[in-house]
Amino acid sequence: MFVYFLSFALILAVCVDLSLFYASGLVVTHSVLGHFARLWVSAALRFLALTAVGLLILGNLPLLLVRFVTAYSLVPVVFETGTKVIYHEETQCSQLVDVRCWLMCAGASLAAALFWEITIPDTKEEAAGKKRKQKARVQFMRVLRLFKPDYPLLLGGLVFLSLAVLCEMFIPFYTGRVIDILGGHYQQNEFLSALLFMGLYSVGSSVSAGCRGGVLLCAISSFTCRMKGKLFEALTKQEIGFFETTKTGEITSRLSKDTTLMARTVCLNVNVLLRTFIKTMGMISLMMNLSWKLTFLVLMETPITGLIQNIYDTHYQKLSLAIQDSMALANEAASEVVSGVQVVRSFNSEKHEARRYDKRMMDTHNLKIRRDIVTSVYLLARRLTGLSMQVIMLYYGRLFIQRGQMTTGNLVSFILYQSDLGRNIRTLIYIFGDMLNSVGAAGKVFEYLDRKPEVSTDGKLKPDQLTGHVSFWHLNFAYPANPDKTVLQDFSLELKPGQMTALVGPSGEGKSTCVSLLQRFYEPQDGEILLDNEPLKSYDHRFLHKKVAVVSQDPVLFSGSVRDNIAYGLSECSLDEIQEAARKANAADFISQLQKGYDTEVGEGGGQLSKSEKQRIAIARALVRQPQVLILDEITSSLDTESENKVQEALARSNQTLLVIAHKLKTIEKADQIVVIGGGRVEERGTHQELMDLKGSYYRLRAKLFTDDPDERSNIDLEFM
Template sequence: MAGNPVTTFHKALALVLSVIVDLFFFYATGFVVVHSAFGHLARLWVFAALRWSVIIVTALLVLGDLKPLLIRFTTAHSLLPAVLESGNWALSLEESQCSRVVDVRCWLMFAGASLGAALFWEFTIPDSDEEAEGKEQKQKSRVLFKRVLYLHYPDYLLLLGGLVFLTLAVICEMFIPFYTGRVIDILGSNYQQNEFLAALLFMGLYSLGSSVSAGCRGGVLLCAISSVTCRIKVMLFKALTEQEIGFFEIIKTGKVVKQHKERKQKDKMRKDFLIFCAGEITSRLSRDTTLTGETVCLNVNVLLRTFIKTVGMISLMMSLSWKLTFLVLMETPITGLIQNIYDKHYQRLSQAMQDSIAHANDAANEVVFGIRVVRSFNTEKHEADRYDKRLMETHSLKTHRDTVRAIYLLARRCTGLGMQVLILYYGRLFIQMGQMTIGNLVSFIIYQSDLGDNIRTITYIFGDMLNSVMAAGKVFEYLDRKPQISTDGNLKPDQLKGHISYQGLNFAYPSNPDKTVLQDFSLELKPGQMTALVGPSGEGKSTCVSLLERLYEPQHGEILLDGEPLKSYDHHFFHKKIAVVSQEPVLFSGSVRDNITYGLTGCSLDEIQEAARKANAHEFIQQLKKGYDTEVGESGGQLSKSERQRIGIARALIRQPKVLILDEITSSLDSESENKIQQALASCPDQTLLVIAHRLKTIETADQIVVISGGKVKERGTHQQLMELKGSYHKLREELFSEGRSTL
């Protein structure tokens, strides 16, 4: 403050001048009210307008600019006396003490009430620098809602039927309290049987109509929800399966991925990583698609029902007593302010509690995973104390949150109770004055008890709709995402040789773009030859296979198939001509026949059996209970590892590919099976064979052995040539023999 004396002086001057001017007009208003001859309310409103104008002009002359909060406070402060007296007149009440005797206490009371009104506005509709961002978010929500609404177009008949039944249910429900009061009036006055029976009949008909219409509405909308949810799930699943592999690797999975990257067991890390990626995706497929499907059918249903019911109830309440209706509506700002303050604090505390629970769980998980270290360093008590500290933080936040909720419930109930007392008090006065009957008062009280719940429902449903729209945004984010690897190629040559050429590749995985896996990598695979890739783990062998499958795109360079880039070929044609058998092939639930012909149609039994024979799988398949129709179970769990391996080989061979990739497939095969498979592969002389194998025998028979180290081709040649070279390949073999192993 001391650093900016001019600003401080201007603020103080504006405050003093505004107070002086306001007090002058406040007392002048009281003097004119007492001595003037023209209309009482007219005088109040004219002086309120003059008072507001003079205060605003004074503040502008001194400060030059006014904040919205100051303008709202000045407006409420200037108009409040006129509003108060107008309300007294509308409710047929006596003039307030402040209208007859003007003193500083009244001025302070009006100032406090005005400040409360201005703060209420500030809480509910705050002004901030993020206003533009808020408008952009609202616009985005509207666009998303329109897209969700468009997804319901095929079910428009169901939605229209639900709207009709909703309207009927609301209309019938609104008239039940009205006829309840009518029955009370008939019983309390001169009893007439015909009127009494007619009132009971109408009340019964409206109750029946409300129940039937509500049941039909629920059934119709549930059908619409089920239909649109299934449709969204299928659309999302199709969009996800079309994404490139890199997409699944960059899905956010929290700290778990970081922990898994630190593990040394590569296969287990990859498996767990895919599990957590699947968790992220299945969350979208299950939770978010369900919320998206419910956005219109449930939220809009509740919103329309509550809105129609609220408008109808207010209309009926106005017909019963418009004065009591205005009195009830005065509760709405107070309830809204209490709700806003509660929501703000409760959500903040709930989020903090969730974070605290997550921290406690992390502490427990660390101890479970590192129990050997805990036991070795004798820190059991320390870890227990640390876990207890985390739990106490959670307990403290939960207590604070529950206290806030208890205060909120108390304030809401006190507000409701106070309003009911006022309604009963003024209702008794109006009955004495002959302005309403006892039955009307009973009907009014029933409507009033539901009105508050309806207003709170409308407030809540907007927040719930926002959550649903945000969930829809996550779904549409995936639906709109274009795969970074194009599948728009259309090249489908009648003759394919299978000549592969890697030309100057540089590649890094999307999940770790700073680590280059392949650097200026070049390699040629010729038709009719077997090329074996060897080298230490993590040097780029599997990456070469992944790029050839077009699971990824290199950042620089390209791979050519018969002189044409891979992206030029038709997607289905390309993956039929290039087949891969991995070390642990993935089988899907279904029969053996279904897994061998996976992705193909029209395969005869003879073709299936021929592929199985080449893979040395026909004999064990015949011994199964139902042969080729035997169910393999989830992920092939009913079969052994060797049997799954041979079915995977048969699945590749039935496609009669021009390029066959074998990724360490012999690790789970016995010598007899390996020999038979090698003989079957030798029967295809024009086939390009790329092998990543660790068995020495497999490597020795290769036409070309390529040693990969540091993402580059370090050596290449036949087994004999590389042994004579006495380089990296010779060193690898010597290390294996010295350690007494038979595999690389």
């Protein structure tokens, strides 16, 4: 029913409008009103009549319909008035009443209304669009300011760009001159002069374009290198929780791809924008001199092209963002497999990982296919539009030549300009979409650059003396990746200077979490940690991590020499200090036997060394800092008995605060304080003998976890079953 109703409304509106159209023609025929009066009265009547029909039948006019009626009423009158005022001529449609003119005006008005609707949205879409454009402008200006060190290169590129455009604009003009000279009365001097100027402009355009490209590529390279350094520095300052919640593939994608897209925002896009804009304005002025009528005809293609381009940009940008996210997921899958290839191999999961990676790549492939289909449809529509305009232009060009309004050479020059003009207008429209895409990439980089670490490093405290007294006060903590699971609950603990505290308990109960919090990898949700009665966050970041050192169970070494790994993070560290730390860690002997001693390369991840050797270098790396608080996370599991005894002897002679996580009974028995952690709380604390006499949690854990003799362990396990 609604369809029939709408069809009736459309037919009625067409009948009313056609009646007014022919009535205005009768007014012209009988010269009842002046030309301008007739035009504007007719436009007002058509607007009022169509609005009245719409309100009577539909009750409410949609904004798109209002825009169409407005454009439909004003486009013909504005065009006729402009032609009469500027060129003192009347168009054929103003002199004759023809249905073809009515259809042409209706089509142009519909295109204008649709172009308006897409480029200038309403209500919520309008507000969102303005906000998005404002954000894009702010980001663009920020990118431009970051180019400040490269301003001389950008200025040089702008100069060469202007020269290239000016030279290129005059080549079609002299091409037409040559054709006119050859087709008319041949004069050798004029012919040679035209050829000379054509050659000079061609050479000037080519040389300037080449110089422009080279200078701007240098600016892109310089900016990209600088931005990658800034982004990497910002990433290294983020807290550990950031890397747990942010995927590796996404981070590497921002570093490798988005920084390059940022450089394109200014160097390539603005270069193309300025070049195309200057060239377009120059071409339009030259085309107006050749034939203003053909120029207006050609410019009618612009709103249609803009409409097609806007639709294309909307879909293309959505698909491009989806492809970027999909590629980040694929990169993450590949990075996980490469970094954990030993685990993959040991669990025979090669085919599973290959299928997982293939699925990620297929998702990316499907998105790219959709993007390519959208591009193909866009190119087809664009070329059909351009071809139609060329046919119409050639038809009217032939008429103008027959009437003597232009020469053959002028038409050839006009055709050459028109082919470039259409491409330039499409480029102008396209480049805005591409700039939004590039600025979008810049926005993702700026998110990381502007991100403030949740664990602040703004502390300034650097006392001359530090005793190493550590206090955990009523901590409540949950990891950022899993905020619903509380790991520590009302946790309190005291580490005294010169004493060794051993943390024991089942896996996953909070031992390693205490170590991470003491290193300020995370910030507790409640409570605080004090070092010498001062909050950890009050201390200078570098000072704190020099005085609080950790040796983990699986130490990480970096590519470089043994010396570099021991002195890692210390700008001033003498060879004597390195050798002393290596001696305490029982690493001096095996280092001296290496081919280049302390200058021997350890390989990627320390791959040239055994696990025991890596462990001892990690211990030396911690000891060379002369820390006041030393954390040892199950370090003796990779050491032989001799190395373990020497390390413990060296640590016993120091006045450091030791926090140890160990699974060997003999290591724990030597502790001044043993703390049993269960359920995120301190269940028991005391010396080995005190806790054994208590026969509580520690007594049972000793039977299950800390028995070195397998036979004894079996007997104790049986006793408690």
